[in-house]
Amino acid sequence: MEGMPQPSAPRRSPGRPPRISREEVIGTARRLVTEEGVDRLTMRRLAAEVGSTPMALYHHVRNKEELLVLLLDDYAARTLRRPELPARPRERVLAAAAAIHEALAACPWIVEVLTADDLMSTSALWFVEQIVDGLVEGGLSVEQAVHGYRAIWYYTVGEIVVRATAARRRADDARATYREQVFGSLDPGELPRLAQVADRWAPLTGEDTYPDGLRALVDGLLAVR
Amino acid sequence: MEGMPQPSAPRRSPGRPPRISREEVIGTARRLVTEEGVDRLTMRRLAAEVGSTPMALYHHVRNKEELLVLLLDDYAARTLRRPELPARPRERVLAAAAAIHEALAACPWIVEVLTADDLMSTSALWFVEQIVDGLVEGGLSVEQAVHGYRAIWYYTVGEIVVRATAARRRADDARATYREQVFGSLDPGELPRLAQVADRWAPLTGEDTYPDGLRALVDGLLAVR
DNA sequence: ACCTGAACACCGTTCAAGT
DNA sequence: ACCTGAACACCGTTCAAGT
Numbered sequence: 228m229e230g231m232p233q234p235s236a237p238r239r240s241p242g243r244p245p246r247i248s249r250e251e252v253i254g255t256a257r258r259l260v261t262e263e264g265v266d267r268l269t270m271r272r273l274a275a276e277v278g279s280t281p282m283a284l285y286h287h288v289r290n291k292e293e294l295l296v297l298l299l300d301d302y303a304a305r306t307l308r309r310p311e312l313p314a315r316p317r318e319r320v321l322a323a324a325a326a327i328h329e330a331l332a333a334c335p336w337i338v339e340v341l342t343a344d345d346l347m348s349t350s351a352l353w354f355v356e357q358i359v360d361g362l363v364e365g366g367l368s369v370e371q372a373v374h375g376y377r378a379i380w381y382y383t384v385g386e387i388v389v390r391a392t393a394a395r396r397r398a399d400d401a402r403a404t405y406r407e408q409v410f411g412s413l414d415p416g417e418l419p420r421l422a423q424v425a426d427r428w429a430p431l432t433g434e435d436t437y438p439d440g441l442r443a444l445v446d447g448l449l450a451v452r
Numbered sequence: 453m454e455g456m457p458q459p460s461a462p463r464r465s466p467g468r469p470p471r472i473s474r475e476e477v478i479g480t481a482r483r484l485v486t487e488e489g490v491d492r493l494t495m496r497r498l499a500a501e502v503g504s505t506p507m508a509l510y511h512h513v514r515n516k517e518e519l520l521v522l523l524l525d526d527y528a529a530r531t532l533r534r535p536e537l538p539a540r541p542r543e544r545v546l547a548a549a550a551a552i553h554e555a556l557a558a559c560p561w562i563v564e565v566l567t568a569d570d571l572m573s574t575s576a577l578w579f580v581e582q583i584v585d586g587l588v589e590g591g592l593s594v595e596q597a598v599h600g601y602r603a604i605w606y607y608t609v610g611e612i613v614v615r616a617t618a619a620r621r622r623a624d625d626a627r628a629t630y631r632e633q634v635f636g637s638l639d640p641g642e643l644p645r646l647a648q649v650a651d652r653w654a655p656l657t658g659e660d661t662y663p664d665g666l667r668a669l670v671d672g673l674l675a676v677r
Numbered sequence: 678a679c680c681t682g683a684a685c686a687c688c689g690t691t692c693a694a695g696t
Numbered sequence: 697a698c699c700t701g702a703a704c705a706c707c708g709t710t711c712a713a714g715t
Contacts (some may be wrong), residue, residue, distance in 0.1 A: 418581045440604070508680055
């Protein structure tokens with residue numbers, strides 16, 4: 228919420244007094260999304276929930292996309308607490324990235340919005356600062372550090388997106404059996420490694436390996452070439 | 453297409469002869485998506501384009517989601533050519549990942565489907581094999597290699613997703629000016645690094661740094677701890 | 678077996694009018 | 697300034713019937 232410009236300046240009241248507020252709209256949207264999932268959040272449903280009409284909402288948010296971004300901002304402001312970070316640059320970068328990842332992983336509806344922006348929200352900028360600064364202290368130039376942060380961001384977004392989709396698919400077993408079928412009939416002559424791990428593929432890719440990959444990435448970034 | 457089970461077995465013809473085929477449906481969907489974008493691909497529009505009714509399509513694909521996955525499979529089978537890869541493991545992994553990334557980056561509509569599955573399609577498995585094998589030859593265990601491949605996959609998906617969204621946003625300048633506003637009013641006392649790069653943030657994050665991040669990640673993965 | 682027509686249960690958003 | 701009602705231009709999918 229903070230940092231996001233109001234669509235209409237809150238000038239003193241010539242005209243009709245507001246029945247609903249932007250805060251109420253966002254608060255209700257948050258409840259709807261956490262209780263019923265992001266695809267149940269429609270402008271019509273939200274209007275009903277807030278006791279108003281669909282078009283009243285458009286007086287408080289520009290459109291549905293802005294509503295979703297506001298929701299992410301609200302979530303970040305509400306849950307991101309600044310932790311005590313390690314002093315050593317490598318560990319600081321790892322901890323800051325892990326904190327962002329943890330916050331994102333905790334709310335699965337975020338994926339739809341996640342792809343919406345690169346800086347998440349003003350509340351997340353402090354973590355970005357820690358990562359960029361840690362990389363600079365680790366020996367990178369500022370430019371390299373920004374690029375390094377981006378690489379970490381790509382990796383983090385990708386993990387969240389793939390994980391969220393996998394969770395969605397888990398209900399639908401048609402894909403799972405298709406995967407089994409493909410992996411069960413691999414030609415060990417052509418694809419020996421995949422054939423070798425075929426029956427362990429599901430559990431292996433199901434493990435949470437975000438920290439491992441992150442460590443590898445950060446170590447690779449800090450190994451100045 | 454290949455590898456995907458037909459919903460109805462092609463038994464010999466008791467009944468009405470088919471007017472449209474699954475291939476025709478997918479081919480028309482491919483044209484629609486490349487000519488007008490993925491959000492113009494609707495079952496109704498596709499039916500009209502194919503000269504039939506919406507419900508006729510459901511006789512050839514299970515639903516819209518299956519259609520999209522079939523489309524990705526079709527694209528992969530049609531564009532992924534197996535290149536001559538370097539012999540050295542590190543370079544082989546880099547080249548195989550870059551080839552996948554290049555194919556994905558070339559078709560922006562892929563993002564919606566990308567999140568749908570982890571193995572892309574049978575045509576992509578050869579590239580996965582090269583990556584896993586390269587990592588094993590580089591000194592990892594098979595399990596570590598699969599996890600390493602996943603890290604590369606996360607990084608690649610993330611880059612594509614973020615890039616695609618940035619491109620979509622570029623038209624809408626409201627977000628851009630919001631970003632400028634946030635970065636223009638950074639407190640150098642609190643966020644010194646970000647304040648330092650504030651005016652270079654857009655060009656810096658606009659650069660294509662996929663290969664750099666990939667190199668860092670792969671080097672980190674191969675530096676056995 | 679394959680296709681059609683009509684219907685169900687929805688969407689986001691614009692426009693014109695009301696208070 | 698804020699809200700309402702009606703309408704526009706769509707969706708994906710189910711169901712019952714036709715050939």
